[in-house]
Amino acid sequence: MVVHEASGIVGRGIAYGTNDQRHLLNVRARHMSAFPDAPSDLLDWALRTGRGSDPQAFLPRADYAIYLQDRLADVADDRLRIRAGRVRDVVPTATGFDVVTERSTAPADAVVLCHGNQPPRPLADLPDAPWHIGNPWQLGRLRALPADARVVVVGTGLTAVDTVITLLEDGPERHVTMLSRSGTLPKPHVEQAHTAWVTKVPDDAVTADQVAEAVAEECRAAAERGVGWRAVVDGLRPLTQELWRRLPHDERRRFLDVHVREWEVRRHRMAPEVALRLQRYRYDGRLTIRPGTLHEVDDLGERCAVTAAPGATPIPADAVVNCTGPLADVRRSADPLIQALVARGTVAPDPLALGIDSTVDGRVVDASGAVVDGLYVVGPPRKGTLWESTAIPEIRAQAAQVASAVVERTSRSIAAN
Secondary structure, rough: OEEEEEEOOOOOOOOEEEEEEEEOOOHHHHHHOOOOOOOHHHHHHHOOOOOOOOOOOOHHHHHHHHHHHHHHHHOOOOOOEEEEOOEEEEEEOOEEEEEEOOOOOEEEEEEEEEEOOOOOOOOOOOOOOOOOOOOOOHHHHHHHOOOOEEEEEEEOHHHHHHHHHHHHHHHHOOEEEEEEEEOOOOOOHHHHOOOOOOOOOOOOOOOOHHHHHHHHHHHHHHHHHOOHHHHHHHHHHHHHHHHHHHOOOOHHHHHHHHHEEEEEHOOOEHHHHHHHHHHHHHHOOEEEEEOOOEEEEEOOOOOOEEEEEOOOOOOOEOOEEOOOOOOHHHHOOOOOHHHHHHHHOOOEOOOOOOOEEEEOOEEEEOOOOEEEEEEEEOOOHHHHHHHHOOHHHHHHHHHHHHHHHHHHHHHHHHHHH
């Protein structure tokens, strides 16, 4: 097995690559094991390595990267090679694939795309100016801003929350304005794990509105029994992929148009202590959250002025940070590998352009609609097929499923030869 990673450091990626210990996991430790069949694995590791034993804790994401690296080291032997550098192309051949890197080309029996989320989709019409920070994970650029900088963060999701924490904790005189269409932050987790709730959605709920109403009804029923909505949302998780597959294309589109923000702020919640930090920033007058867009941006050289709505007072800013979320449409990707795969038709966007078209078991579907034998995808690029495909509980299950398929495929190949 060969793992290609641009940095040569496996286990970090974007999600866990931060070196800021204030960036926490958004899920309690008890749910974050890397292995579906060993739910306490992360907790056991945390206890052994002196990182605590609280199953309700939200661990630093940098620590989770170390956990993944330790787990890889436990199983790595001379059959595994990790190569630094970017893959430029994966070319189907009569016997498998040619994997083309910046330095060489090598054959492969099977290929698994595990590239995760792409960088943020570009903000329309913004110049490549000193004040424009197009990728929020460029932490060096955030920390280099003046200690009294005024910053506009575009987006109010979890990435935006982490960005605000870095900006305001490192610069006590800074002020941040967060902008998004909704102007709403992710909801917080409660301090203690809530009562479990088995969420039910009727089989005849086949439209986005019907599913939304069914979930609302479950929330009302739970409230009558003293159970909060968080339990209902978490209880829906085992059903989410099935519900997504049940919805026809037009209903999936309606969900994205009408219901998605209400879902996202409740499904993807932030740690309680993170929510308290934001509350304190707002109370101190250092954080403003408002609905709006980049209606107009005046480039003033080293600084800019942002108008969030027609007739609104411009917001002076030393920086504008793009936290609008990862680019999903593979046709617009800046990654040379994705560009090459799309150009050849080996990879195609799913019908909603949320990622890579694939089967429910992770096999890539090409531009003609045919399954590409031996080419698999894991993680966020499967969002269009599964919807729920960005968190560890789903990704670890996908990884196990695809690994089994690859082993079966290569075993057949060896037996045939």
